[in-house]
Amino acid sequence: MPRPKLKSLKEGKKTDLKKSFSALIFIPRFFKEIWKTNKKLFLVSACCRLIGAVLPVIILWIGKIIIDEIILQTKTEVSDLNILWTYVAIEFGLIILSDLVSRAISLTDGLLGDAYSIDSSVRIIKKTNQINISLLEDAEFYDKLERARTQTTGRVGLMSNALGEVQSLISILTLVAGLIYFEPYLIILLVLSIIPSFINEIWFSQQQYSLARGWTAERRELDYLRFIGANDKTAKEIKLFGLTDFVVDRFKNLAQEYYELNKKLAVKRSALGFTFNVLGTLSYYGAYVFIIYRVISGAITLGELTFLSGSFNRLTKNLQEFFSKFTRITESALYLKDYFDFLDISIEPNHKEDMPLPTTIKEGFEFKNVRFSYPGSDTEILKGISFKMKAGEKLAFVGQNGAGKTTLTKLLLRFYEPTSGEILLDGVNINRFDKAAYQEFFGVIFQDFFKYEFTVKENIAIGDIDEIENQEKIENAAALSLADEVVKELKYGYNQQLGKRFAKGQELSGGQWQKVALARAYMKDAKVMILDEPTSALDAKAESEVFDRFIGLTQSKTSVIISHRFSTVRQADRILVLEEGRVLEFGTHQELMNNKSLYAELFTLQAEGYQ
Numbered sequence: 001m002p003r004p005k006l007k008s009l010k011e012g013k014k015t016d017l018k019k020s021f022s023a024l025i026f027i028p029r030f031f032k033e034i035w036k037t038n039k040k041l042f043l044v045s046a047c048c049r050l051i052g053a054v055l056p057v058i059i060l061w062i063g064k065i066i067i068d069e070i071i072l073q074t075k076t077e078v079s080d081l082n083i084l085w086t087y088v089a090i091e092f093g094l095i096i097l098s099d100l101v102s103r104a105i106s107l108t109d110g111l112l113g114d115a116y117s118i119d120s121s122v123r124i125i126k127k128t129n130q131i132n133i134s135l136l137e138d139a140e141f142y143d144k145l146e147r148a149r150t151q152t153t154g155r156v157g158l159m160s161n162a163l164g165e166v167q168s169l170i171s172i173l174t175l176v177a178g179l180i181y182f183e184p185y186l187i188i189l190l191v192l193s194i195i196p197s198f199i200n201e202i203w204f205s206q207q208q209y210s211l212a213r214g215w216t217a218e219r220r221e222l223d224y225l226r227f228i229g230a231n232d233k234t235a236k237e238i239k240l241f242g243l244t245d246f247v248v249d250r251f252k253n254l255a256q257e258y259y260e261l262n263k264k265l266a267v268k269r270s271a272l273g274f275t276f277n278v279l280g281t282l283s284y285y286g287a288y289v290f291i292i293y294r295v296i297s298g299a300i301t302l303g304e305l306t307f308l309s310g311s312f313n314r315l316t317k318n319l320q321e322f323f324s325k326f327t328r329i330t331e332s333a334l335y336l337k338d339y340f341d342f343l344d345i346s347i348e349p350n351h352k353e354d355m356p357l358p359t360t361i362k363e364g365f366e367f368k369n370v371r372f373s374y375p376g377s378d379t380e381i382l383k384g385i386s387f388k389m390k391a392g393e394k395l396a397f398v399g400q401n402g403a404g405k406t407t408l409t410k411l412l413l414r415f416y417e418p419t420s421g422e423i424l425l426d427g428v429n430i431n432r433f434d435k436a437a438y439q440e441f442f443g444v445i446f447q448d449f450f451k452y453e454f455t456v457k458e459n460i461a462i463g464d465i466d467e468i469e470n471q472e473k474i475e476n477a478a479a480l481s482l483a484d485e486v487v488k489e490l491k492y493g494y495n496q497q498l499g500k501r502f503a504k505g506q507e508l509s510g511g512q513w514q515k516v517a518l519a520r521a522y523m524k525d526a527k528v529m530i531l532d533e534p535t536s537a538l539d540a541k542a543e544s545e546v547f548d549r550f551i552g553l554t555q556s557k558t559s560v561i562i563s564h565r566f567s568t569v570r571q572a573d574r575i576l577v578l579e580e581g582r583v584l585e586f587g588t589h590q591e592l593m594n595n596k597s598l599y600a601e602l603f604t605l606q607a608e609g610y611q
């Protein structure tokens with residue numbers, strides 16, 4: 001369905017003002033996290049900011065004293081310049097200190113920011129790992145994860161802005177105290193000069209955020225188009241199918257719409273910003289005229305004039321900065337909400353009870369009338385599946401694309417729970433075991449296994465990462481999956497970097513990758529092995545060799561193999577034929593051949609193809 005065009009910002013999703021302010025409640029928790037990241041650095045930063053906050057008013061004050069002293073000296077006949085030079089030396093010292101403090105602030109901000117960025121990324125990775133697979137496949141949740149992950153730099157900026165805001169506030173308070181002390185009326189002019197630009201800032205950043213947020217989906221599409229338009233994985237197809245113009249047009253049309261809306265907003269913001277700044281300058285000169293008048297009438301000294309005009313000027317700038325930073329903070333705080341929402345996702349306890357797992361499987365697994373629909377979907381994928389998988393038995397799942405074979409293994413692995421029915425291990429519902437311990441039972445290679453752009457050694461060790469230094473074990477696993485033949489061809493052997501992303505990386509063919517991935521399954525002495533189309537990319541010779549080894553190695557092991565190749569499937573002890581989420585046939589190869597149903601038909605069809 002084509003996306004309806006957004007004609008104006010008003011039609012986009014808006015985030016109301018209240019929502020942005022309410023996001024500020026996350027700031028204290030945010031600071032707690034930063035505090036925990038590095039207490040010492042945080043304290044140093046806070047002290048520096050405190051000094052940095054009071055220095056401006058002190059420097060202005062010293063300036064006032066110096067001018068008053070100069071005037072005094074010009075009026076007295078016997079001049080004593082010692083005091084004057086002392087004040088100048090103090091001012092010099094303060095200016096140096098001010099520079100030192102501001103450098104210390106950027107240094108601590110940088111270091112603290114880096115440390116916090118590492119900590120929060122680790123938190124996100126760990127949390128993602130605790131979350132149920134079913135949730136990870138949910139689009140709304142995935143958005144949240146994306147925002148939490150990609151906003152790391154935003155959070156570092158927020159930290160610096162929020163700390164700076166506290167510093168500005170203290171600075172403003174000290175300057176205001178100075179103004180009130182000498183000329184309280186100036187405060188009225190100050191407020192008048194600042195209110196318009198404050199409203200301007202708040203309103204526009206609100207609009208900016210609404211635009212960015214309302215366009216999340218489109219921006220994701222833009223990223224995707226940018227990705228498929230310019231990367232090594234799609235380049236072949238894009239060139240061959242002549243897709244460049246198609247991708248470029250699609251990108252340009254979408255980007256142009258966003259650009260226009262953004263432009264409108266930016267132009268308006270600049271124009272109004274300029275007008276409000278003129279108002280600010282006007283009120284500054286109003287204050288200036290007022291102070292000059294007060295000096296001429298003898299109410300205040302020339303030194304006080306410099307102090308007051310300096311303070312007023314600084315205050316308007318500080319206040320403008322304070323408000324614009326404030327809006328930036330409310331904006332980033334909304335992203336902070338996404339981050340904390342993600343961290344706060346409640347993790348269902350990974351086990352319902354703490355039944356001890358059997359040390360050896362005695363009877364085996366039993367599926368009892370298992371029905372299943374994926375979360376958020378009404379389509380029933382498994383429609384009452386019942387079968388037994390005996391201990392030590394090798395089962396093959398067969399069926400057409402989409403029949404539900406992989407889904408069945410996902411339930412067995414407890415990535416999802418059946419909608420109804422149950423799965424038993426030695427007569428006990430698998431939900432009653434500790435989930436992590438239960439999953440340790442399995443050695444699995446998925447159809448869509450991940451090609452980690454690590455070294456070969458690391459890619460294999462992923463099957464049992466604690467054994468990453470056990471070269472012998474890694475080489476054994478490689479020999480069993482025929483990955484050793486792949487390694488022999490590689491320049492750096494087991495230390496060869498795989499993939500093209502990093503320097504000296506070597507890309508592998510589909511079948512070579514499969515052999516490497518298959519070695520992962522041999523890394524641990526799993527009680528149950530699940531191989532989901534492990535040999536689909538292998539040539540016929542390699543496939544039969546791999547499978548022979550698998551059979552040999554898993555003599556006494558309960559295992560499931562999913563394959564579309566009947567030469568592989570026929571070697572299983574029993575074969576479960578699935579059709580549209582139902583068990584169509586179940587038995588040995590011979591029994592199914594005698595059945596003369598779907599299995600026999602498909603087997604014969606494939607066998608004829610090989611003749």
Ligand SMILES: Nc1ncnc2c1ncn2[C@@H]1O[C@H](COP(=O)(O)OP(=O)(O)OP(=O)(O)O)[C@@H](O)[C@H]1O
Binds near residue numbers: 400403404406408
């Ligand atoms: N995460 C998911 N959310 C919703 N539906 C899904 C999900 N994963 C798979 N499905 C649907 O479940 C059905 C069964 O998929 P499954 O992967 O189990 O099939 P399969 O028999 O392994 O197929 P193949 O031989 O193509 O690998 C398909 O219709 C698929 O569209």
